Amino acid sequence: MCGIVAYVGKKQAYPILITGLQRLAYRGYDSAGIALTNGSLNIYKKKGKVQDLIDYTELVQPEGTVGIGHTRWATHGEPNDINAHPHKSMNGKLAIVHNGIIENYASLKAELVKRGHEFESQTDTEILIHLIEEVQKSENVPLEEAVRLALHSVVGAYAIVVISESEPGKLVAARKSSPLVIGLGKDEYLIASDATPIVEHTKNVIYLNDEEIAVIDLENGLNIKSIDNENISPYIQELELKLEKIEKGGYDHFMLKEIHEQSNTLIECLRGRLSIEKGILMGGFRDVEDRFIHAKRIIMIACGTSWHAALVGEYLFEDLARIPVEVEYASEFRYRNPVIYEDDIVIALSQSGETADTLAAIRLAKQKGATVFGICNVVGSSIARESHAGAYTHAGPEIGVASTKAFTTQLGVLTMMAMKIAVSRNVMSDEEYRAIATELDNMPNLISEAIKSESKIKFIADEFKDVHNFLYLGRGYNFPIALEGALKLKEISYIHAEGYPAAEMKHGPIALIDEQMPVVVMATNESAYEKIVSNIQEVKARKGKIIAITTFADETIREIADYVIQIPETLEPLTPILSVIPLQLLAYHIAVNRDCNVDQPRNLAKSVTVE
Numbered sequence: 001m002c003g004i005v006a007y008v009g010k011k012q013a014y015p016i017l018i019t020g021l022q023r024l025a026y027r028g029y030d031s032a033g034i035a036l037t038n039g040s041l042n043i044y045k046k047k048g049k050v051q052d053l054i055d056y057t058e059l060v061q062p063e064g065t066v067g068i069g070h071t072r073w074a075t076h077g078e079p080n081d082i083n084a085h086p087h088k089s090m091n092g093k094l095a096i097v098h099n100g101i102i103e104n105y106a107s108l109k110a111e112l113v114k115r116g117h118e119f120e121s122q123t124d125t126e127i128l129i130h131l132i133e134e135v136q137k138s139e140n141v142p143l144e145e146a147v148r149l150a151l152h153s154v155v156g157a158y159a160i161v162v163i164s165e166s167e168p169g170k171l172v173a174a175r176k177s178s179p180l181v182i183g184l185g186k187d188e189y190l191i192a193s194d195a196t197p198i199v200e201h202t203k204n205v206i207y208l209n210d211e212e213i214a215v216i217d218l219e220n221g222l223n224i225k226s227i228d229n230e231n232i233s234p235y236i237q238e239l240e241l242k243l244e245k246i247e248k249g250g251y252d253h254f255m256l257k258e259i260h261e262q263s264n265t266l267i268e269c270l271r272g273r274l275s276i277e278k279g280i281l282m283g284g285f286r287d288v289e290d291r292f293i294h295a296k297r298i299i300m301i302a303c304g305t306s307w308h309a310a311l312v313g314e315y316l317f318e319d320l321a322r323i324p325v326e327v328e329y330a331s332e333f334r335y336r337n338p339v340i341y342e343d344d345i346v347i348a349l350s351q352s353g354e355t356a357d358t359l360a361a362i363r364l365a366k367q368k369g370a371t372v373f374g375i376c377n378v379v380g381s382s383i384a385r386e387s388h389a390g391a392y393t394h395a396g397p398e399i400g401v402a403s404t405k406a407f408t409t410q411l412g413v414l415t416m417m418a419m420k421i422a423v424s425r426n427v428m429s430d431e432e433y434r435a436i437a438t439e440l441d442n443m444p445n446l447i448s449e450a451i452k453s454e455s456k457i458k459f460i461a462d463e464f465k466d467v468h469n470f471l472y473l474g475r476g477y478n479f480p481i482a483l484e485g486a487l488k489l490k491e492i493s494y495i496h497a498e499g500y501p502a503a504e505m506k507h508g509p510i511a512l513i514d515e516q517m518p519v520v521v522m523a524t525n526e527s528a529y530e531k532i533v534s535n536i537q538e539v540k541a542r543k544g545k546i547i548a549i550t551t552f553a554d555e556t557i558r559e560i561a562d563y564v565i566q567i568p569e570t571l572e573p574l575t576p577i578l579s580v581i582p583l584q585l586l587a588y589h590i591a592v593n594r595d596c597n598v599d600q601p602r603n604l605a606k607s608v609t610v611e
């Protein structure tokens with residue numbers, strides 16, 4: 001969601017900014033723009049893809065060694081050329097790019113209108129740059145001071161970068177709740193929403209903290225201040241991100257690459273943590289282990305696919321570690337005055353570590369005294385930094401908007417945590433531990449086996465590419481996977497899909513079943529096997545088309561299902577890691593057949609940094 005990239009250095013900024021915007025495209029956007037200072041301030045912006053912006057500027061050849069760029073995901077005002085960022089001040093000398101939402105924009109606007117300001121766009125961002133202009137005019141201060149003073153009047157979330165025609169060579173950036181990373185190169189600096197536009201220029205980065213303002217020019221280098229004007233010493237970190245990780249590497253789409261990577265990403269996730277002999281060794285867990293052991297309950301909060309991982313977590317923690325778990329949508333949790341006790345543990349799951357609702361929910365939980373444990377993929381992300389303790393999933397950069405490898409590694413982390421707590425609480429025997437640990441250790445191989453069903457899945461995807469509805473059913477550990485399968489399909493193919501616990505089918509969805517209706521049934525888990533067979537019969541009796549996900553050994557369902565996708569058999573608590581693979585592939589191939597933009601589905605964003 002909204003991507004920011006900015007450059008100051010000795011090179012031409014335009015090509016660097018364009019490549020940066022292309023790197024950020026995965027976050028989801030509907031328009032793109034660039035502003036450069038080169039004697040005067042010039043802004044180029046276009047609705048649509050970065051390519052539309054490139055086409056638009058083809059004859060102009062924008063020049064300048066300082067610039068800001070933006071991919072916009074519309075919040076205030078429809079996607080069009082005018083609402084696209086950068087936005088300029090009334091005198092045309094300042095330009096801004098912004099990620100976030102200025103919540104009090106209406107009152108700020110009313111105030112500015114009284115002072116004679118007129119606005120071109122419908123965005124909250126344009127109000128902010130006019131406010132900065134107004135402060136600069138009345139206080140007669142340098143740009144960074146005007147930004148700092150103006151931000152005192154702002155309620156909401158922001159990551160911004162501002163440039164000025166009158167102070168050429170200077171970038172001023174600030175953040176609150178929306179991420180910004182600063183790259184420190186040789187005679188050049190970059191600023192971006194995440195490290196992907198930076199990695200090919202430098203490995204040295206600084207993550208800006210909330211309510212910090214960075215001022216950069218080549219003469220004075222980088223200076224960081226708090227919004228209250230205190231000097232801040234920056235903490236420089238080295239990026240571990242590798243360029244090849246954010247490129248497609250021969251695959252047609254990032255999503256397909258990421259599905260195929262899952263065997264390796266799970267190895268990375270388990271590496272150094274899972275030991276059959278020594279137990280689970282998780283560094284981030286050590287300080288809070290005691291709290292987990294004595295916890296009366298755990299609350300898991302997340303959004304989207306991460307919420308589905310949390311649902312699997314509920315099964316794992318209750319089944320293996322015998323601790324009650326509540327799973328909450330972060331957006332609901334934070335607004336309903338939740339009851340939180342000081343001995344509660346809140347686990348926040350987030351691929352990006354930047355989801356605005358999840359971030360706000362953990363802040364609330366911390367305020368109320370709970371211990372917050374973050375499970376994030378993006379290293380250095382806000383949720384990772386604001387949690388008391390946590391574990392990274394180590395899936396590497398996930399570029400496809402639809403989450404795949406981040407999900408299976410979230411399950412890897414949750415499984416290890418549940419096993420560790422179970423052993424410490426003496427509710428898991430050594431034998432049980434060894435059995436699950438051995439199977440988890442082998443899971444990367446089983447994932448590779450499961451992926452071999454792809455050609456069969458392609459065939460099924462061809463058969464069903466034109467249907468309007470899909471139903472996904474699962475029980476127990478496979479219920480959250482049914483939800484995830486349905487989410488994957490609707491996200492990228494725009495086919496309406498619903499996931500249901502199989503037994504609930506009789507309480508509603510059965511009314512939808514006819515010969516047009518494909519029903520994907522997860523039929524891998526042993527404990528509910530007979531019941532699942534009955535559910536399949538109920539669908540068949542109403543002429544629904546059954547696509548069953550079964551194990552290689554299964555014979556019963558092979559007889560009754562219309563289509564069967566086989567995956568290896570595994571222990572029930574580990575089933576979700578495997579059974580989600582064919583559902584990811586099914587969604588992917590249906591979407592490809594329908595000519596959908598798989599990696600950047602319409603209206604969706606990778607990192608939802610607004611509430």
Ligand code: G6P
Pocket residue numbers: 303304305306349350351352353354355358401402403604605606607608
């Ligand atoms: C967006 C993405 C989803 C993701 C969800 C939660 O909706 O498109 O793929 O599952 O946000 O994101 P998080 O980064 O917190 O896991």
